[in-house]
Amino acid sequence: MSYDPIINDRAQSLLKTLIERYIQDGQPVGSRALSRESGMKLSPATVRNVMADLEDLGLVKAPHTSAGRVPTVRGYRLFVDNLLTVRPLRGNVVERFRDELHRLDDPEELIDRASNLLSSMTRMAGLVMLPRAGSVQLKHIEFLPLSGDRVLVILVINDQQVQNRVIHTDRAYTQSELQQAANYLNSEFAGRELDSIRARVLQHMEEIRDDMKQIMQLAVQLADEVVQTSQTADYVVHGETNLMSYTEMADMERLRQLFEALKTKQDILHILDKSIHAEGMQIFIGEESGYDAFGECSVVTSPYRVQDQVVGVLGVIGPTRMAYDRVIPVVDVTAKLLGSLLTSE
Incomplete structure (x- = not known):
C-alpha cells in the first residue's frame, strides 16, 4: 500500500502545505496561495514548476474546473506515511472518553457507545466490529x-x-x-x-x-x-449521515452505493478483516480498500484487545480529505479504552 517516490525537501514541504490547505477547506489550491503559505519565499512560477513535477509523479492533479491542484490517493499516502504529524489527545479529552464509556456495564451498550463516540468526535461515520469468539477446538x-x-x-x-x-x-x-x-x-x-x-x-x-x-x-x-x-462477525455503525455534509461525497449515486455497502456489510467486513490480521493501525485511502463504494473515502482502523488477544476492530469512515492528524489519535485511544473496559468486564 505504501508509495514512496523520491522528492526533495522543498517539494515535500509544498505537498504538505497543499494537502493541509485542501483538508481544511476542500478547494483546489493555486500556486499563489502555496507561495504565500509555504513560508519559503518562493515565486509562484517556481511553485508551478514543482507542482508540475508532483503531477508527473501522480501525487497531485488539476481538476478541469480549476487552475489549482488537489491531492491524489498517492499524494495522501505519501503525506500519511511520511509527512503527517500526529498530536496525542489532551489528557482531559482522554478522561472524557473514559467517562463516556466507563459508565456502561453491558458490553453491547459499551460497543454501541464507542461507535457513537467515534462518530461524534470526528463528525464522520464510526464503526466497531463486535468481538469475535475465541478459538474453537x-x-x-x-x-x-x-x-x-x-x-x-x-x-x-x-x-x-x-x-x-x-x-x-x-x-x-x-x-x-x-x-x-x-x-x-x-x-x-x-x-x-x-x-x-x-x-x-x-x-x-x-x-x-x-x-x-x-x-x-x-x-x-x-x-x-x-x-x-x-467466525461470522458483525459491526455497529453510527453517523453515516455525517458523510452527506462533505461536498465531494454529495453525489447521490455515490452516497447510495456507500450506504448500501454499509447496509449489506460484506465489503466493510472484508476491510475490517484485513485490519484484524494486521499489526496496529491501518489506513485505507480511496481505491486502496479495493471496493468502488469506498472510492472517495478513507477508512482508519485499529484493533482492540481483550486479555491481550485481538478480538475486533474499530474505526472511522470519512472523506479522503479527512483531518488524519485528528482522526488517528481518536481511533487509537478509543480502541485502547474499549479493550481495557471489555477486559475488566
Missing part, C-alpha cells in the same frame, strides 16, 4: 446420513458445547462411509482448532487412499462451513 464429531444428500453433523467443541449442523453434500454417503470420516477426524484433529482442520486435511490429501478422498472432501466442506459460522 474440536472435541468430538459424528456424522448421520439424512435424506436428499444431506448429512447431520454433531459437533462437540470447547468445554463440551454441542452444536448440530446440517450440510448438503455432492452425493449420498452411507453410514459406514460417514463413520470412517468421523473416525479419521476424531483421531487426527481432536483438541485442534477448527480453522486448522481444512488446511491439514488438504495437506494430507495426497497420502489418503482414493476410496477415502471423497470422505476427506466432505471433511474439507465441513471445516469450511463450521469455520465460516463460528
Whole structure:
C-alpha cells in the first residue's frame, strides 16, 4: 500500500502545505496561495514548476474546473506515511472518553457507545466490529446420513458445547462411509482448532487412499462451513449521515452505493478483516480498500484487545480529505479504552 517516490525537501514541504490547505477547506489550491503559505519565499512560477513535477509523479492533479491542484490517493499516502504529524489527545479529552464509556456495564451498550463516540468526535461515520469468539477446538464429531444428500453433523467443541449442523453434500454417503470420516477426524484433529482442520486435511490429501478422498472432501466442506459460522462477525455503525455534509461525497449515486455497502456489510467486513490480521493501525485511502463504494473515502482502523488477544476492530469512515492528524489519535485511544473496559468486564 505504501508509495514512496523520491522528492526533495522543498517539494515535500509544498505537498504538505497543499494537502493541509485542501483538508481544511476542500478547494483546489493555486500556486499563489502555496507561495504565500509555504513560508519559503518562493515565486509562484517556481511553485508551478514543482507542482508540475508532483503531477508527473501522480501525487497531485488539476481538476478541469480549476487552475489549482488537489491531492491524489498517492499524494495522501505519501503525506500519511511520511509527512503527517500526529498530536496525542489532551489528557482531559482522554478522561472524557473514559467517562463516556466507563459508565456502561453491558458490553453491547459499551460497543454501541464507542461507535457513537467515534462518530461524534470526528463528525464522520464510526464503526466497531463486535468481538469475535475465541478459538474453537474440536472435541468430538459424528456424522448421520439424512435424506436428499444431506448429512447431520454433531459437533462437540470447547468445554463440551454441542452444536448440530446440517450440510448438503455432492452425493449420498452411507453410514459406514460417514463413520470412517468421523473416525479419521476424531483421531487426527481432536483438541485442534477448527480453522486448522481444512488446511491439514488438504495437506494430507495426497497420502489418503482414493476410496477415502471423497470422505476427506466432505471433511474439507465441513471445516469450511463450521469455520465460516463460528467466525461470522458483525459491526455497529453510527453517523453515516455525517458523510452527506462533505461536498465531494454529495453525489447521490455515490452516497447510495456507500450506504448500501454499509447496509449489506460484506465489503466493510472484508476491510475490517484485513485490519484484524494486521499489526496496529491501518489506513485505507480511496481505491486502496479495493471496493468502488469506498472510492472517495478513507477508512482508519485499529484493533482492540481483550486479555491481550485481538478480538475486533474499530474505526472511522470519512472523506479522503479527512483531518488524519485528528482522526488517528481518536481511533487509537478509543480502541485502547474499549479493550481495557471489555477486559475488566
